[in-house]
Amino acid sequence: MPPAPDAPRSPLIATHCPYCSLQCGMNLRARGTQSTDPAEVVEVVERPDFPVNRGALCGKGRTAPAVLSSRVRLTGPLVRRPATGRLEPATWEEALRLTAEGLRRTRAVHGADAVGVFGGGGLTNEKAYALGKFARIVLGTSQIDYNGRFCMSSAAAAHQRAFGLDRGLPFPLEDVPRTGCVLLVGSNLAETMPPALRYLTELRENGGKLIVVDPRRTRTAEQADLHLAPRPGTDLALALGLLHLVVAQGRTDEAFVRERTTGWEEARASAMAHWPELVERITGVGVPQLRAAVDMFCGAPTGMVLTARGPEQQSKGTDTVGAWINLVLATGKAGRPLSGYGCLTGQGNGQGGREHGQKADQLPGYRRLDDPAARTHVGRVWGVDPDTLPGPGRSAYELLDALGRDVKALLLMGSNPVVSAPRAAHVEARLGDLDFLAVADVVLSETAELADVVFPVTQWAEETGTTTNLEGRVLLRRRALAPPTEVRSDLEVLHGLAGLLGHGKGFPTDPEEVFEELRRASAGGPADYSGISYRRLEEEDGVFWPCPEPAGGTGTDGSAGGTAADGSAPGAVSEAHPGTPRLFLERFATPDGRARFVPVVHREAAEETDAEYPVVLTTGRVVAQYQSGAQTRRVAELNAAAPGPFVELHPRLAARLGVAEGQPVAVVSRRGRAVAPARVTDAIRPDTVFMPFHWAGGGRANTLTNPALDPTSRMPEFKVCAVRLEPLPAD
Template identity: 80%
Template sequence: MTTSATPTHCPYCALQCGMNLTPVPGGGVEVSERVDFPVNRGALCGKGRTAPVLLSSRLRLTSPLVRNAGVLEPASWDEALARITEGLSRTRTDHGPDACGVFGGGGLTNEKAYALGKFARVVLGTSQIDYNGRFCMSSAAAAGIRAFGLDRGLPFPLEDIPRTGCVILVGSNLAETMPPALRYLTELKANGGTLIVIDPRRTRTAEQADLHLAPRPGTDLALALGLLHLVVAEGRTDEAYIRERTSGWEEARAAAMAHWPEYVERITGVSVPRLREAVRLFCAPKDAMVLTARGPEQQSKGTDTVGAWINLCLATGRSGRPLSGYGCLTGQGNGQGGREHGQKADQLPGYRKLTDPAARRHVAEVWGVDPDSLPGPGRSAYELLDAMGTEIRSLLLMGSNPVVSAPRAAHIEQRLKSLDFLAVADVVLSETAALADVVLPVTQWAEETGTTTNLEGRVLLRRRAVTPPDGVRSDLHVLHELAARLGVEKGFPTDPEEVFDELRRASAGGPADYSGITYRRLAEGDGVFWPCPAPGTAEGSEGSEGSEGSEASEASEDDSPVRDRSVQ
C-alpha cells in the first residue's frame, strides 16, 4: 500500500469532485482537498469527506457466499463462479437466452458498464439488460433527444453558469444534494446575474433565489407552458432564431397559448404577477439558462415537462450558443457514462442505437462477432425487473440494490424471490444481495482504477488509492471468469485500461465518441469533454460543447416540443 496521496474523485454524485486520498499508518484513509480540480476547487460535502469510511468497514464482504439449504454460506471463488455458470447455462438451455437478465448501475465505471453490456449481448446473447439510471433522469434524456438529438446532462461546463445573466433552476436543491455546486449560483448573483428557483418547498437553495416560485406538486408542466405563453404574449420570442433553427413551433405555440396566466395561477398556485416577473427576469439579459433536475422529471409527464422548459429556451433563442441553453443536473456518480456505453436496453457503446444496422456492424467488428448475432432492444429497467420470475428466470446484478431503490420496491422484492437463480456482485450484503443464490464480493471506488463521466460530459480518471481486502475481486475479473466458463475465452480483459482502449474503438464515430481520450491524457489534465474523436475521425475536440439525448419515449398529446436543428 502506498503512503503518498493519490489524486482521484469522489464516488457519489455526478459532480465527481476531485479529492486526494492518503492511506493512514495502521489502517484507514485520509481525505484532503484537491484545489486544482475545477469542478469543486477543493470543496467537499459531508459524503465526500466521509467516503473512505466504507473502505475499512466491518460490513464489507470478503468471501463469496452461496445458498445451501436456504442459507448463504461462505464459499470459494471457484465454487461461486461455477454456481453462476451453472445457473445461467441452465436458464439459457431450458428457456432461451432472453430468459437471462442483466441489471447494472449508474455507479459502475465506464469500463465496467461497457463490459457488462458486451457480456450480456456476446456471452449470454440476451437482449434483457438495463440499469438503475432509468429511475433517475430518463425523462430529461428523452426530452433531450427529441429536441436536440442527443442525451447530454450539461452541454456546457459548470464554470459557464456564473457568467450567464439568469438561471432558472427547476426542481433541484443543490445546497443539500450537491453542496460544492452551490458556489456557481452564489457567484452568478455576485456577478449581477439573477437566480429563479422553482420548487414547492422553500429549500436552502430556494432561500438563495432572487425569485422563488412554489408551484403545487405535479404542476410544473402547466407552469412552464404558462411562462412560454407570456413570452409569446409579451413579444419576447426570438422570431429569427425560431424560423432559422427550429421546427414544430406552431404546435408548441398552440400548447402555450392554451395556458393563459389566470388559468396557470389556478392550477399551480403561482400568482400572475410572479409569473410575469419570472418572464421579465429571464428575458432581460442577453444570455440565460434553464437547469432541471429530478423534480420536474419524476412526474407522470416528466418528458413533456422537461420538453416545455427546453421550448422556453428555444423560443427565446437561448440554445446552441455560449452562456445560454438548457441543461440537466445528472444525479448518480456515473449516471452519464453509465448509459453511454451499453448498459441501456436499446443502446450500443458511444450512444449508438441498437436498431441501426451501421452501428451494429461497427460494434460487432470491434467485438469480433457477426452483427446478426447481436440481440435487439430489450425491456427497460422497470419492465425488466417486473418480468422476473416469468419471462426472465435468472438475473446477474451488479452495482444496484433494487429492493431499496426500484419503484414499487416491495413488488420488485417479490419478483426477485420468484427467480430461478439470482447472482449479485456487491461490496456489502445489501437487501438485494441477501436474496441471492450467489453473492460475489467486489472492489469499490478507491480500490480500483477506472473512468467516469460527470454531469458536464467530462471524462475523468478515478485512480486506485488502496489495496482491496483479501478475497475481494473486481467486477471486470468476475465478467472475465464468467465469460471464459461460458465459452468466450477472449474479449474480457481484467485490466481497466485495456477495456477502455476497446471502448474507445467501439465508440469511435458515435455521438458519444471517446476515441481520442486516453488514460495518459486523463492523467495529465482535469478530464476531457466528449465528443473527442481521435485524429482522422469525425469532427470534435477536447472541451467541445455537447448536445443532448438518448432515451426515446412516445410523446403525449400535450407535448409539442420545438426541435433545434442547429445542434443535431
C-alpha cells in the same frame, strides 16, 4: 499511529469522489498507520486545483473511506446453502461455478431472454461497457437495463428530440455563474450536490438572478430571487404558462427561432392554450409570480434552464422537460455562449453509464441498438456477426416486473432496487420469485440479502477506471490501495463467468485494456471517446466528449477518425482533439443542424388525489445520505446527521390530522404503507408531503411510489402519487 512531524509526507493520489455526478476531485494519502483496516489506511485531502469542486467536499465525500472498512463491507463470496437457506462463505471458484451453472441452466430450459442483467449508474465506463457486451455476447439476452433509467432518462429523451444529442450539460459548470439568469427546476443542489451550490452563490454575487421551481422551500430555494412552488406533477403546465406569457408579451427571439429551429408554429399554438389564469389554477402559482419569472428570465441577456429529478421523474417527464426546452429555444437562450438548457445528472456515472451499452436500447458510443450501421460497427469491434446481437429489451422497471415470470435468472451489479425501485415491495417479491439471483456489490445490500450468490467487488479507491460527470467530462479514478484478499473487481467477475460460459477471450480484467476497446467501439458515435486515453486523462482535468480521434486514428471502420456529434471537425492529424466543452454553438446535432420545438400539452399525473387518498406524496434526498443508502447508511457520521426516514408536512395539514412534531405517521398509498416520524414545517405546500427514499424497512418511501411509466423514456413516476396519512400513537 500518525507519522512523526519530520517524517516525509506520503504522496497524494489524485482521484474522484464515489458518489454523485459532480465527481468531485479529491486526493488520497496514506496515513502511515499500522492498521490493517483499509478505512484507516487512507485519508481524504482537498484537491483545490480540480475545476469542478475546487477543493470543496460534502460530508459523503469526506467520509467515503469509511465504507472501505472490513467492518461494513463484503470481504468474501457468499452462497445460499440449501441445508440452512442462509448466505454463507464460499470460495470464488464455487461462487463463479454456481452462477455460471444457474445462468446456463436457465438459458437451456427457458431461452436466452429468460436471463436478465441489471446494472448501475455508479459502475465505471469500463464496467458498464463490459456488462453490456457480456449480456449481448455471452448470454445473448436482450433483457438488460440499469438503474440510471430511474435518474435522468426523461431528460435524455427530451435532449434527443430537441437537440439530436444527450449530454447532461452542454456547457461546463464554470459558465453558470457568468450567465444572466438561472431557472432551476426540481433540484435541491444544497443537499444533493452541496459543492455545486457555490455556482449559484457566485451567480448572484455577479449580479445574475436565480429562480427556483420546487414544491418545497428547500435550502436551495432559500437562495433564490424568486421561488415558485407548484403542486407536484404540474411542472409541465407551469412551463407552458411561462411560454404563453413570453409569446403574449412579444419576448420571443424571432431571429433565433427562424434561423436555428424548426416546429415553432405548432409549439407556440400548444403554449397559447395554457393561459396564465388556467396555469394558476393547475399549479397553485399565482399569475403575478408567473409574470415576475418571465420578466426576470427574459430581462437577462443570457440565461439557462437547469432541470433535475423533479420534472423528470413523472409519467410525462419527457414532455415536461421538452416544455422547458421550448422556453429556452423561444427566448433564444440556447446554442449561444453562457446560455442553454442542461440536466443535472444524479448518479456518479449516470452520464457515462448510459452511453456504453448497459441500457436496453443502446450500444457503446450512445449508438442505437436498432440502427443497422451501429450494429455493424460494434459487431466488428466485438468480432461477432451483427445479426447475432439481440434487439432492444425491457426498460428497468418492466424488467424488474418480469422477474420470476418471463425472466427466471438475474445478474445484478451495483444496484439496490429493493430500496430504490418504485412499488418496492412488489419488486422485492419479484426478486424473491427468481430461480436464480447473483449480485455483485461492495456491501450486503437489501437486494444482495436475497441472492443465491453474492460477489464482493472492489470500490472506488481500490481500482482504476473512468467515469463521466454531469458536464460530459471524462475523468480518471486512480487506484490508491489494494482491496482485501478475497475481493475482486466487477471486470474479474465478468471475465470468470465468460470463461465458464465458453467465452475465454474478449473480457479482459485490465480496465485500461477495456477502455481501449471502448474507444474503438464508440468511434464515430454520438458519444465519441476515441480521442481520449488513460495517458491523456492522467495529464488533464478530464476531457469533454465528443472527442474523436484525429484523422489517421481509429474511426468507425477501425482506420479513420470520425466527426464530432455536434458537427465539429475531428482535428488535425498531428494534434489531439481538444474535446468539446460547449456544444451547439454553431449547430445542433440534428440532421439539418436546427433544434426542434416539440409541441406538448399539460396532462394530469397518472394518479391524482381523491377522497380516499387526498394528499400528494413527493420524494427526494437528504444531504447526509445517498441514493438507496446501501453505503452511506454504514457510515456513523452520516447516520448521526440523518438517522432515519421522516414525513415532512405543513402545519395546517398536521393540525387537521392532529399530528405533532416527531409523532409516528403512517403514509398509505394504493401500493403499500410506510411509517416514519412527522417533521412539521411551513417549507412545504399544505397539500403535499415529502419523504426521503434512502431507507429500507418500515420507512421505505418507495413502498408507496407509483411505477406508472413515461411512454417515451419509461421513467417511473417517483415524484407524484396520492396518499393518506394516519397518525399513530407516540409510543
